[in-house]
Amino acid sequence: MKKLLFRSCIELTNHRLTSSALRNFSRSKISKPLVKPFARTFHLNDSEMKRPLNEYVHLHDLFIRELKPGSRPIDKNTHSLISPVDGIMAQHGDLRKGTVFHVKGQDYNIEEMLGSAQAAEPYLNGHYFILYLSPSHYHRIHCPVDGIIKRQWQLGGRSYPVNTLGLRYGKRPLSRNYRVISELDVNGKHLAIVKVGAMNINTIELTHNEERLYKGDEMAYFSFGSTVVLLCENGLLSQTDIEENSEVRVGEKIALLNQKETTS
Numbered sequence: 380m381k382k383l384l385f386r387s388c389i390e391l392t393n394h395r396l397t398s399s400a401l402r403n404f405s406r407s408k409i410s411k412p413l414v415k416p417f418a419r420t421f422h423l424n425d426s427e428m429k430r431p432l433n434e435y436v437h438l439h440d441l442f443i444r445e446l447k448p449g450s451r452p453i454d455k456n457t458h459s460l461i462s463p464v465d466g467i468m469a470q471h472g473d474l475r476k477g478t479v480f481h482v483k484g485q486d487y488n489i490e491e492m493l494g495s496a497q498a499a500e501p502y503l504n505g506h507y508f509i510l511y512l513s514p515s516h517y518h519r520i521h522c523p524v525d526g527i528i529k530r531q532w533q534l535g536g537r538s539y540p541v542n543t544l545g546l547r548y549g550k551r552p553l554s555r556n557y558r559v560i561s562e563l564d565v566n567g568k569h570l571a572i573v574k575v576g577a578m579n580i581n582t583i584e585l586t587h588n589e590e591r592l593y594k595g596d597e598m599a600y601f602s603f604g605s606t607v608v609l610l611c612e613n614g615l616l617s618q619t620d621i622e623e624n625s626e627v628r629v630g631e632k633i634a635l636l637n638q639k640e641t642t643s
Contacts, residue, residue, distance in 0.1 A: 405438040414441050421515035443518060443584075443600050451521075451629040453595035460524050460616065460634040461594060462627040463572060464607050465517040466510040470623055471633075474505045474610070492573060492608065493560060494534045501569040504613040508621075508633065512605045519600040520574060520607060521629050522592040524636065526563030533559050535576075559583045561598065565636070571610040574599060595630060 404410055414435045418425060423441075425432050427450040435441040454461050462468075474489060489499040512518060535557040557576040562569060574583050582602030592598065614637055621633040 405442070408437055410438040411436055413438055417441060421513075423515065439602065442514075443602060445519065446517060451517075451595075453630040454632040456632065456635075458617075458636045458638055459594075459632040460609075460611075460636055461521075462510065462621075462629055462631050462633050463521050463523045463598070463609070464510050464512055464519075465628045466512040466607070466626075468621050468623055468625050468627050468633070469509045469511045469606075471506065471508040471619060471621065474502050474507050474613075476503050489610070492558075493571065493610075494532070501612045502571065502610045506611045506613075506616055506619065506634075508609040508611075510607045510609075510627070512601065512607070517629070518605060519586075519629075520572070520598045522563075522594060522596045522598050523572070523609065523633075524563070524565055524570065525593050526565040526570060526591075528561055528590050528592065529564045530562040531560065533557070557583070559585070559599070563592070565615060568615040569610075569612040570615060571608075572598070573608040573610065574601070575606040575608065576601070 414437070415432055417423075417438060418432055418441065427446050429445040429447050432441075435444070451465075489502060490496050493499050493502075559574045559576075561572045561574070563572070576583050583599055583605075584602060585599045587596065587598050611634075616634045617637040619634045621627060627633060
């Protein structure tokens with residue numbers, strides 16, 4: 380029961396009023412007594428947190444916690460694509476024309492994900508990664524590779540679940556959720572970082588101001604439950620180095636860039 384309550388405060392519900400109440404509660408000092416039980420329930424590693432547990436003023440403060448410098452070593456290989464988040468690699472594969480994503484029994488069209496056929500076109504025949512973050516995970520998002528932001532836009536006015544059950548039973552949850560897309564130029568190739576918000580409360584906070592980002596730079600954080608989708612243009616990657624359903628952390632290599640594309 381305790382775990383269900385904590386999870387609800389982070390992932391919210393599929394009802395706007397209930398979600399608003401949980402959101403307000405988790406951001407209130409009333410929730411402070413739940414900080415330590417939350418940390419114990421989800422086995423959070425307080426030794427890597429930037430602040431001690433007793434300094435977090437409410438549950439939301441803990442949820443968007445920062446880590447001590449060096450807690451997430453960044454893979455030093457010049458040609459590596461790293462995980463932008465701590466999470467589960469739910470799925471990855473090739474982006475074929477016609478069918479793009481198959482998540483828990485549902486197909487997702489890349490045009491719906493990005494908002495138009497024009498936005499989707501560069502990624503056809505490329506590769507995608509879907510990373511799911513649970514309440515136990517660190518919820519800040521980092522840049523997976525050196526690149527320049529060429530475009531950034533928001534889509535979606537209504538949210539649906541992005542947890543495992545939501546992906547399975549929700550009606551096109553990834554394509555309808557509020558999302559913020561950051562499109563990078565990586566030596567002439569496109570890479571889209573799609574940050575998908577949780578149910579009902581659309582809270583994705585950007586934390587960068589620069590157009591040029593380096594691998595490991597913080598980009599944003601999720602205020603509530605979340606999923607990240609990486610879309611890679613054909614030719615950007617030479618190989619992938621991650622298994623589906625495996626745990627991954629920020630900074631760990633998930634793929635290798637095509638060296639012909641990274642030597643210019």
